[in-house]
Amino acid sequence: MALASTNAPLNAAAAGKLQGKGFFAALRDGFVRYRVFTRTRRELNELSSRELADLGISRSGITRVALEAAYGKDV
Structure with missing residues (x-):
């Protein structure tokens, strides 16, 4: 019986983030953004x-403003 692999190879950008400095930089960036939030x-x-x-902010809009401050308007 033949075994077929369905795992797609990592593209170059994804592979770069998993190696060394790229991975830790992304981890640090995520941590810094979370702390800003x-x-x-x-x-x-x-x-x-x-x-x-x-300030033009309602109590219900605090989370939205904090998300925009940390992650930008595309959240």
Whole structure:
């Protein structure tokens, strides 16, 4: 009985991220972005409703603003 492999080979970009510096740089970048997100969300949650209104942010929009700060508008 023949065995067929269905695993596709990694493309060059994906293979590069799995090796050495690329992998750790991506890991560090993800960690830094997550810390920006949590810090932004925490700081906005500490503001009063009036201060948030002055900034044009509602309480329900805090997570969205924090996501945009950390990951950009394409989230």
